Amino acid sequence: MIGVFDSGVGGITVARAIEQHCPGYPLVYLGDIARTPYGTKSPATIEAYSRRNTEFLLDQGARLIVIACNTAASIAGSLLRQQIATPIIDVVQPAVASAASSSASGRFGVIGTPATVRSGIYQRWLKQLRPDAVVHTVACPLLVPLVEEGWLNRRETKMIVRRYLHPLRNRQIDTLVLGCTHYPLLKHIIGPRIGQRVRLIDSSVEVARTLRQLLDSDTNLADSLYHPEIPSRFYVTDRTDSVQRLAETVFGRSLHLETTDV
Amino acid sequence: MIGVFDSGVGGITVARAIEQHCPGYPLVYLGDIARTPYGTKSPATIEAYSRRNTEFLLDQGARLIVIACNTAASIAGSLLRQQIATPIIDVVQPAVASAASSSASGRFGVIGTPATVRSGIYQRWLKQLRPDAVVHTVACPLLVPLVEEGWLNRRETKMIVRRYLHPLRNRQIDTLVLGCTHYPLLKHIIGPRIGQRVRLIDSSVEVARTLRQLLDSDTNLADSLYHPEIPSRFYVTDRTDSVQRLAETVFGRSLHLETTDV
Numbered sequence: 001m002i003g004v005f006d007s008g009v010g011g012i013t014v015a016r017a018i019e020q021h022c023p024g025y026p027l028v029y030l031g032d033i034a035r036t037p038y039g040t041k042s043p044a045t046i047e048a049y050s051r052r053n054t055e056f057l058l059d060q061g062a063r064l065i066v067i068a069c070n071t072a073a074s075i076a077g078s079l080l081r082q083q084i085a086t087p088i089i090d091v092v093q094p095a096v097a098s099a100a101s102s103s104a105s106g107r108f109g110v111i112g113t114p115a116t117v118r119s120g121i122y123q124r125w126l127k128q129l130r131p132d133a134v135v136h137t138v139a140c141p142l143l144v145p146l147v148e149e150g151w152l153n154r155r156e157t158k159m160i161v162r163r164y165l166h167p168l169r170n171r172q173i174d175t176l177v178l179g180c181t182h183y184p185l186l187k188h189i190i191g192p193r194i195g196q197r198v199r200l201i202d203s204s205v206e207v208a209r210t211l212r213q214l215l216d217s218d219t220n221l222a223d224s225l226y227h228p229e230i231p232s233r234f235y236v237t238d239r240t241d242s243v244q245r246l247a248e249t250v251f252g253r254s255l256h257l258e259t260t261d262v
Numbered sequence: 263m264i265g266v267f268d269s270g271v272g273g274i275t276v277a278r279a280i281e282q283h284c285p286g287y288p289l290v291y292l293g294d295i296a297r298t299p300y301g302t303k304s305p306a307t308i309e310a311y312s313r314r315n316t317e318f319l320l321d322q323g324a325r326l327i328v329i330a331c332n333t334a335a336s337i338a339g340s341l342l343r344q345q346i347a348t349p350i351i352d353v354v355q356p357a358v359a360s361a362a363s364s365s366a367s368g369r370f371g372v373i374g375t376p377a378t379v380r381s382g383i384y385q386r387w388l389k390q391l392r393p394d395a396v397v398h399t400v401a402c403p404l405l406v407p408l409v410e411e412g413w414l415n416r417r418e419t420k421m422i423v424r425r426y427l428h429p430l431r432n433r434q435i436d437t438l439v440l441g442c443t444h445y446p447l448l449k450h451i452i453g454p455r456i457g458q459r460v461r462l463i464d465s466s467v468e469v470a471r472t473l474r475q476l477l478d479s480d481t482n483l484a485d486s487l488y489h490p491e492i493p494s495r496f497y498v499t500d501r502t503d504s505v506q507r508l509a510e511t512v513f514g515r516s517l518h519l520e521t522t523d524v
Contacts, residue, residue, distance in 0.1 A: 033303070034297070034303060034307045035296070035297050040410070040502060040504070041295070041296060041500050041502065042500050042501060042502055044500075045296045045499075045500045114502075114504075141407070141411055142404075142407055142408065142411060142413075145403065145404055145407040146404065148302070149403055149404060151404075155421070156418050156421050156422050156425070159417070159418050159421070160418050163418070237307075238303050238304050238306075238307045239304060240302060240303065240304055240376075242302070242376075
């Protein structure tokens with residue numbers, strides 16, 4: 001199975017995108033709701049939690065790991081790759097690759113959690129692919145709780161988005177990376193406020209496309225993971241009504257979330 | 263020592279109030295930053311975390327436990343009292359007692375986290391003390407992240423507070439319980455928006471007063487806890503800059519936060 005983990009419910013947008021791009025490949029998903037959010041926590045804590053989530057997915061039979069959380073990928077991605085033999089893909093690299101190849105000006109904006117922004121991962125990787133890159137990052141700590149509350153169309157959410165995007169105005173960016181899997185749910189607010197000429201990069205969609213390419217190019221891996229007869233399984237470390245509601249909003253159908261300890 | 267735990271940094275307002283009301287009584291404080299917030303999580307998770315925090319404090323030599331978190335007190339308070347022989351006081355009961363005795367009309371508002379509000383604890387206890395009580399509760403999930411971001415004077419915070427308080431307007435309440443230890447940091451915003459005639463009950467101050475009364479009435483307990491030569495100790499399960507900043511804002515001095523696992 002394809003193992004997918006996230007620090008909360010944002011990764012459910014990744015799971016949904018994978019289901020759409022890679023039908024027939026069952027997922028085992030883990031949302032670490034009991035410890036959410038990761039983005040305001042320290043690197044040591046984020047690494048410890050990411051490690052435990054990965055081990056849980058391996059125990060469940062995952063043969064490929066998708067880190068569906070920008071914060072976990074930014075902080076713990078390289079450590080996990082050193083420690084775990086199973087292939088790992090994450091939401092950061094595909095977003096960076098897509099942004100780097102589609103930008104005309106090489107001027108990028110990146111929004112993410114405080115931990116993701118502090119890690120500097122987007123600057124480093126964008127500059128590896130585009131040595132001319134100019135990268136402006138903004139930490140947006142309140143967007144995760146606003147999305148988790150379902151405040152997707154409230155006036156306060158619009159004002160807070162405007163405030164966060166303000167430092168990116170007049171920077172002549174042509175590409176804005178949504179560096180958190182919650183943010184695609186606010187695309188309709190972010191788009192008009194950053195300006196029509198700025199392309200938004202949705203890391204959830206990009207990672208699903210990258211996974212599709214990997215499966216198309218590695219037939220051994222694809223064969224071992226292709227089991228249309230096996231249903232996907234969704235685990236959460238804690239279950240609340242708002243998590244259930246958000247997951248079903250994203251999937252557009254009812255979804256059974258099993259509770260587990262990790 | 264007096265053991266104090268909280269799900270995050272809100273309890274630091276309780277620790278500060280205890281230090282002011284009970285000088286010479288050293289504290290061992292635990293802020294469970296690594297798993298914050300509790301208020302949006304399920305009862306089973308909140309109980310498990312509260313139990314572990316309490317055991318940590320007992321291991322550190324606590325001989326009295328203060329649950330400095332309304333969510334933990336609401337969900338896990340009675341369970342902990344059954345399981346632990348050490349005396350336990352919490353932030354809910356003193357706030358209820360103060361509210362019940364000072365209200366003229368018996369019409370109360372209570373604001374808190376979703377878990378606290380769902381628990382129904384304030385209604386139950388207010389009605390025990392005041393059978394005539396009419397209690398209106400509102401869950402305010404975004405106030406904790408706003409306080410933790412330090413957005414104590416932002417326009418967005420004022421709008422969100424106004425939105426949360428709206429259902430309490432025209433309810434003729436004369437008393438509003440701030441049923442979360444973060445909320446005293448927003449008193450200056452809450453006060454003008456709920457109206458001058460409404461008395462605000464600060465659960466942090468009330469629990470410190472209750473502790474003072476307990477120490478004054480139980481000299482054996484007081485003697486065993488009075489050790490002015492021992493400094494208070496502050497533990498957090500995770501340390502970030504914003505936690506450090508908020509703790510020092512509340513205490514008005516530099517504070518050493520030790521990191522620990524629980």
